[in-house]
Every structure is written in structure tokens, then in C-alpha cells.
Amino acid sequence: MKTERLTSTFRAFGNRNYRLFFTGQSVSQIGTWMQRTGVSWVVYTMTHSAFMLGLTVFVSQFPSFLFSLLGGIASDRYNRYKVLLITQIASMIQAVLLAVLVFTNHYTAWEILILSGILGVINAFDVPARQPLIHEMVTDKADLPNALALNSSMVNLARLVGPALSGIILVKFGAGTCFLLNAISFIAVIVSLLLMKLPVYISAPVKKKIRSELTEGFSYLKETSSIRMMMLMLGLTSLLVLPYNTLLPVFAKVIFKGDAATFGYINSFIGVGAVLSSVYLAAVKPKADLKVILLINTIILGISLMLFSHFSYFPLAMIFAALSGFGMMSQTTICLTIIQVDSDPKMRGRVMSYVAMAYFGMLPLGSLIIGAVSQKIGSPGAIFCQGITSLVIAAIFYKYLSSDRQKN
Template identity: 60%
Template sequence: MRKEQAADTFRAFRNRNYTLFFAGQSVSQIGTWMQRTAVIWVIYSLTHSAAMIGFTVFAQQFPSFLLSLAGGVVADRYSRYRILLITQTASMLQAVLLAVLVLSGHHVIWEILSLSAILGVINAFDVPARQPMVHEMVDNKEDLANAISLNSAMVNLARLVGPALSGIVLQQFGAGICFIINALSFLAVITSLLLMHFAPFSPPAIKKKITAELAEGLRYLKQTRSITILIFLLACLSLLILPYDTMIPVFAKTIFEGNAATYGYLTGAIGLGALGGTFFLASAKRGADLRKFLLGSIVVLGIGLILFSRIAYFPVALPFAIIIGIGSITPMAASITVIQTEAAIHMRGRVMSYVAMAYFGMMPMGSLLIGSISQKIGAQLTMFCQGILAILIALLFGKLLYKKPIKETTDYSSIN
């Protein structure tokens, strides 16, 4: 029975392209989290400002907000496979430039922020292409929800390993080595893409103006209430709750009186919880109500934030960091699974661009907001308030998601 459950949990690996993608992304994501951890630590070490950490996140993610809709149109018009090859190569070059800059010893804050903004531009085209491409990698569509969940689990495994490794490397060798490791990690995902086999790409017969395609995507969202509510939920979480991570360096260095390794272990503990949450999601039975997973995980996140904010002793804080991790990534994983499963095939790129816009648009503004508030009232009180807000958001959107919908008569297959 246990063997059958394990086979069911990892059933998406029956698809060759997906297995290659999973293996390559696993290595690359570890490097990405190492770089992200190192950038935030370098900025905080230079400025000792939570607000500046928020501005760093803003610099990286706001360009993605500005360009994500265009990225969605590009993902629906052109080969997502070729788009990924381009974006992953560009991300590798960005990591190389960051490594050269830091290792030269002449880096200043504005240069790091500029390279972070360049990565945000790359991600604006990478995310809308990469997320829907999972559909093309999975031959048996019954494995799709499992593949999306395993993809989230892989990201969270990297979120566990990457920061912990980064903390050690930062202490022993410095941030530049973290950036070099990230640059090398992109070779794994690029190699996995080159080994994949796809049917020849067939471009859309009729290409419309970008503005027309964007308007078409917006009309589609207006006609699919359930997807729209999920996108608004992600926007609220990204603005008010998920930017809690801008305060983790403050807890590590100021409240727990630690160093880069302390920060790495805290972020790794959050990653461990997130990994457990997504494996739990991946093990969900076919036909399970993922919206209940979504709402439950937001409540868990709220409880974790409240409890973590009250602790001033590092070893005791680690279990609560794990609880935060369980609740922090599962809402995104569950929402993306539901959205990609329910969205029309020809609309997935644009729908995912709106999802990316909700995340990349609200997250940078939320990071600025939370960073500024924590500078005034302290990181502990700010995080406590975020925990209360998370529980209130779960209650509000629980009513909206399970409100009896008005009967819809629109034939979505006619939208083209």
C-alpha cells in the first residue's frame, strides 16, 4: 500500500520531458536561492536597513510587474521552449556579471540593484512561458496536477538547501562564490532543455495586436469568476503577508544576534516547512478540493507568523520558522494548480501573466510597505500584525471562493 502511495505521489515522473525538466530545475533553483540569499545579506550588511531590503526586492520584482502581461502574450505567440532557452541563458549571464562585480571588490548598492532589475525583466518573460510549459511536458493529463505540485516541491527543496548552503558559503568564501555557483547551476537546466523532445511548434494562425490579446485575456478573467478570485487572493497575500521575508535578516542579525549562517538556517527552516507542505499537496487524492488546502495553509501561515514574532531565542524559533514555511508557499502552489487546470488551453500564457502580475506587482510594493513599517514599529510587531491579517484574509476569501456562483452561460471555447 505504501509503495502504491509513493508511486502515486511521484506519478508525473512517468513523463520523460518532465523528468528532465525537474532534474535540471532542481539544480538551478538551488543556485537561484543561494544568489537571492546572498544579495539580501549583502544589502543588509551594507545598510543595516529593513527598508533597503524591501527596496532590493522592489528593484528585482517591479520590472516583472511592468512587463509580465507582454510576457504572457509572447508565451502564447511563440515557442515556450525557445523562450525558456533564451531566458535561462540570460539569467546565467546576469549571475556571472553579479559575481564579477562582487569579486572585484568595487561593488556599490546601485550596481547590485541594477542587476536585480535586469533579472526582473528576464523573469517577466520566463515565468509566463515556464509555468504553462509543464502542460507540454506531461503526456498523460491525469498527471498534470501532480506535476505542478512536484514542481512546487522542487522549488521548496531548493528553498531549503539553497539558503543553508548560501549561509555557509557566505561565511567561508563570500557572496561572490554564491553568485558563481548560481551561474554554473544554469548549465543543468539548459542541458535538460536541450535533451527534451517536443512536437514542432505551430504558431497561431492569426496574430492580433498585443493590446487586443491583452484585452481578450482580461475579458476571459471577467468571465471566469473562480480564477479571478484566486488571482485577487494571491495579490492580497503578496502585498500584505508574503513580504514577511524582508524581516528575516533583521531577526537573524539583530533579534537573534547571529550571522550569515543564522540567516541561512532560518531561511532553510522555512524552506523545509514549504517542502513538507508541497509534498502533502502532491499526495492529495485526485479530485481533492485544493481550495481547502489553500485556505488552510493561509491560516497555518498566520499562526506561524504570530508565534515566530514572539520568540527571541534562535533555537526555539526554528520550529516556528518551519510552520511559516508550511503555510507560505502552499497557497501559491495550490492556486497555480487550480488555475492551470481550469484555464482554457489557448489562454494559459495570458492567465499566468496576470498571476505573475499579481505576484510581481504586489510583492515589491508589499516589500517596501512592510520594510518601512518595520523600521518604525519593529520587526516583531510588524510580523505579529501580518499573522492576524493572514487569518482574516483566509476567512474573507473562504466566503468568496465558496459563494454560490451565478450560472454562467459563456462558451469559453469560442474565445480565440
Template identity: 60%
Template structure:
């Protein structure tokens, strides 16, 4: 009974196909991400360059995700997603060939990371919005989003562990090659889907007006924009902790690539536990209160982990970090997706991608620079304190269970305005 409730989104065939293909692809993605960070740290031994690596991979999402949201709303999301997956496959192949050649620099790897980040700016809005179309019963949408997070964090558990082993035995190039092969799975799953025929929306507005309307919608819908602002702050100050894990693996725990893979996988254990917890929640659960509690938990985990230098003692607190982090980002996504009007879905998700992926690279630069001056443990501690402060700052709003009536009226008015101009 519990399993049936937890997996209820799998009743939709298209979602089952998507989940199976994307699961394999994400394992490859985490293998590549882990290998890139380790490769860069081995080349440079610089905390700042590690931050710059995260910046290069994710800042294009900050720049282009809004445009990606407009593309998602104006064009066939299925075709956009198919194209971005093929482009990601090509990027992985180019990276593999470069590293296999033996003639490469950190800056070439950073450039290819920028390319992948630009692709993701168009991929994320299309992929997130298409999940809505994949789920036949819209009541299963929150469950589908939670299962998506389970998939991401299961990949985060498996991918870095495999990457650590592959890095140790065969090197980074094989990690990149395996990632390239993994895209075949998701492309195949997309080709086997049977989605309703695409109906091009009739529009009387241009892309610039669409961008403006998306911003106005967010401004006048505080139930969404408040969650978005909280997510942006967490992404800026808290989530870049992942940038410092290579330093912990090599300098603090005196380990190798396998240790770095282990640390990432431990985060994945906690995140997977959080995803299963969220997928098992009953409909109508107070997600805002859970968001408040788990953001505090995230901060506490960062604080407790920060100054431990024995790996076995640090492991439980890194699990707590993964659990709290996953809950924070997934509940934010769920709240936004369930409240947004369909006509604005792509643009709002692009703002979500901007808040989630776009703030992290800026934060990674800040965290990398700060760590190079005061060290990774003190930086981790500061991040934990800031995370708890963010939870307390938004606490009064998150304790409100019901949507305010004035907010509901604004949403209704904007939906009517959207219908008139579409």
C-alpha cells in the same frame, strides 16, 4: 504505492529532464537571492533598503509579466525559456565579476536585480505554461505542479543553507558564481527534451487585443479571478515577511550569515513538507477548503513567530509559516492551471505572475518602511493578523466545492470565442 502516486508526473520523460535540471538551477537561484539580501544588509544596515532590494528584484515582473504572457502565447515557449535561462546565466556572471572586483555599491547590485526581474517576467509565463506541454497525461498536471513546488522548496531548503556557509567562508561572489554554473544544468535539460513540433498559431488579432482578451477572460471567469485576487493580497501583505529575516538573524537572534541561511532553510523545511503533502493528495481533493485552512495556518505561524527571541523556540513556528505559505501559493497555481482554457494559458499565467511576483515588491517596500518605524516583531505580528483576515474574507467562496453553473457557461462561451478569433 504512495511513492508511485506522489511521483506520477515523472512518467513523462520531458518532465523528468526539466525537473532534474531545474532543481540544480533553483538551488543556485536561492544561493544568489540569500547572498544578495545579506550583502545589502551588511552594506546598509537598513530595513527600508532591504525592502527596496526585494522591490528591485520583483517589481519588473509586475510591469512586464503581462507582456511576457503574450510572448508565451504568440511564440515558441520552448525557445523563449531557453533564451531567458541563457540571459539569467549572463546576469549571474556579471554580478560575480562585479563583486570579485571589490568595487561595487548597493545601487549596482540593485540594478542587476532589476535586470534579473525583467528576465523573470518573460521566463515565468513561458516556464509555467510549458509544463503543461511536458506532461504527457494531462491528469498528472496537478501532480506536476505540486512536484514543481516541492522542487522550489527543496531548493529553498538547500540553497540558503549552502549560501550561509559559502558567505561565511568565501563571500558573496562565490554564491553568485555557483548560481551562474547552475544554469548550465537547466539549459542542458532543455536541449535534451523531445517536444512536439511547434505549430505557430494563426492569429487575426494583434498583441494589444490579446492583452485585452486576457483581461476580459479573467473578468468573466470568477473561479480564476477570485483565486488570483486572494493570491495578490497574500503576496502584498504576507509573503514579504521574508524581507525581515536578515533583521531577525542579525539583531534578534544575534547571529551571522549562517544564521540567516538557517532561517531561510527552516522555511524551506516547512514548504517542502507542504509540497509533499499536496503531491500526495488524491485526485478530486477539495483544494479550496485546504487553501482556506492553510492560509489561516500561515497567518497563525507569523503571529506565533513574531515576538520570539530564542532561535530554538522560534524554529517550529517558522516551519509552520513555510508550510502554510507554500500551500497557499501552490494551490492557487494548481486551481488556476487546471481551470484555464489552453488558448489563454500564457496570458492567465502572466496575470498569476503579476499577482504573485508583482505584489511582493510593493509589499516589501511597505513592510520595510513599517519595520523601520515599529520594528520587525510588530510588523511580523501585523502581517500574521492580516493573513488570517484574508482567509476569513475569502472563506465563503473557498467553502464552495463545485464550480457554479453560470461560471461554467462563461468559460465555455469564452473558449468558443477564442477558437473563432485564433
């Protein structure tokens, strides 16, 4: 019985292309989280400003919002495999430039922000191509929800390992080494992509104008209520709740009186919760009501943030940090799973571009807001308010998320 359950949990690994993708991405994502942690820490130690932390997130992610629609069209029009290969090479070059900038020891916060903005543009084309490409890697579409959940667990495992390594490397060797290791990590994902054997790409014979494709995608969202509601919930949470990560350097240095390693440990405990969440979702039975699970985990996210914000005893605070990671990742993963499963294959790239807008557009705006708010009421008060907001969002969507259960 246990063997069958374990096999069910990892059933997507039966697809060779997905195994390659998972392996390469696992290495690359660790490097990505090392770089994210390093950038935030460097900017904060240079400026000692919560607002600059918010601006860092804004600059790194808002370009993804601006260009995500073009990225979605590129994903639907062109070979997603080649688009993803190009974005990975471009991301590697960006990491190399960042490492060179820091190693030369002649850099300012604004130069780091500019390179972060370039990565945001790259991600605008990467995300809409990456997620739909998973569909092409999985031959049995019944394995798709499992593949998406495992993909989320891989990202979150990297979130566990990456910041912890980054904290140690920042203290021992400096930020430049973090950025260089991230650049090297892209070799793994590029090699995995080159080893894949995907079906021959057949381009669509008819190309519509970009404006027509954007209008068609928006009309599809309006007509598909399940996708529309999930995007609305994801957008609100990304704007008002998820940017709590922005203030973690302040907690590490001021509240817990630590250093870069402390910052890495906080991120890692959040990663522990996120990994547990992903494993849990991967093991969920296909007939499980994901909406009810989404509702419960949105509540968990809110309560855990409220508790984390007001405990200065580090070990206890880390328990609530892990719980916040669990709730956050469950919320995001379930929204993405429902959106992808319910999307028409021909519209999936554009749908994911709108999802990228909801996430990458709202999250950086929220980071600016939370950075400014924390300047007025302090970081603990700001995160406490975000926890309350999560509970309010759960209350707003309660009727929709519990509707299927009520029918049964």
C-alpha cells in the same frame, strides 16, 4: 498499498521531458536561492537598513510586474521552449556579471540593485513561458496537478538547501562565490532543455494586436470566477503577508544575534516547511477539495507568523518558521494549481502573465511597505501584523473557499 501511494505521489515522473526538466531545475533553483540569500545579506550588511531590504526585493521583482503582460503575449505567440531557453541563458549571464562585480571588490548597493532589476525583467518572460510549458511535458493531463505539486516541491527543496549552503559559503568564501555557483547551476537546466523531445511547434497563423490580446485576456479573467478569485486572494496575500521574508536578515542579525549562516538557517527552516507542504500536496488525492486545504493553510500561515515574530529563542522560533513555510507554499501552490487547471489552453500564457502581475507586482510593493513599517514599529511588530492580516484574508474568502464543501 504503500507502494501504490508512493507511485501515485511521483506519477508525473513517468514523463521523460518532465524528468529532465525537474532534474535541471532542481540544480538551478538551488543556485537561484543561493544568489537571493547572498544579495539580501550583502545589501543589509552594507546599509543596515530594513527599508533597503524592502527596496532590494522591490527592484528585483517589480520589473516582472511591469513586463509580465508582454511576457504572457510572448508565451502565447511564440515557441515557449525557445523563450525559456533564452531566459535561462540571459539569467546565467546576469549571475556572471553579478559575480564579476563582487569579485572585483568595487561595488555599491545600487549596482547590485540594478543587476537585480535586470533579472526581474528576464523573469517577466520566464515565468509565463515556464509554467504553461509543463503542460507540454506531461502527456497524460491527469498527471498535471501532480506535476505542478512536484514542481513546487522541487523549488522548495532548493529553498531548503540553497540558503543553508549560501549561509556557509558567505561566511567561508564571500558573496561572489555564491553568485558564481548560481551562474554555473544554469548549465544544468540549459542541458536538460536541450535534451528534451517536445512536439513540433506550430505557430498560430493569425496574430492579433498586442492591445487586443491583452483585452481578450483580461475579459477572460473577468468571466472566469474561479481564476479571478484565486488571483485576488494571491494578490492580497502577496501584498500584505508574503513579504515577511524581507525582514529575515534583521531577525538573523538583531533578534537572534547571528551572522549570514543564521540567515541561511532561517530560510532553510522555512524551506523545510515548504518542502513538507509540497510533498503533502503531491500526495493529495485528485478528488480532494483544494479550496478547503487553501483556507486551512492560510490560517496556519497567519498563526505561525504571529508566533514566530515574538519568540527570540532560536530553536522554538524555527518551528514556527517551518510552519509559516508550510502555510505559505500551500497557499501559493494551490492558487496556481487551480488557475492553471481551470485556464483555457489558448489563454494560459496570458493568464499566467496576469498571475505574475498579481505576484510580482504586489510582493515588491508589499516589501517596500513592510520595510517602511518595520522602521516605525520594529520587525517583530511588522511580522505580527502580517500574521493577523493572513487571518483576515482567510475570513474574507471563507465563504468562497468553503462553498464546495457546503454543497456536498
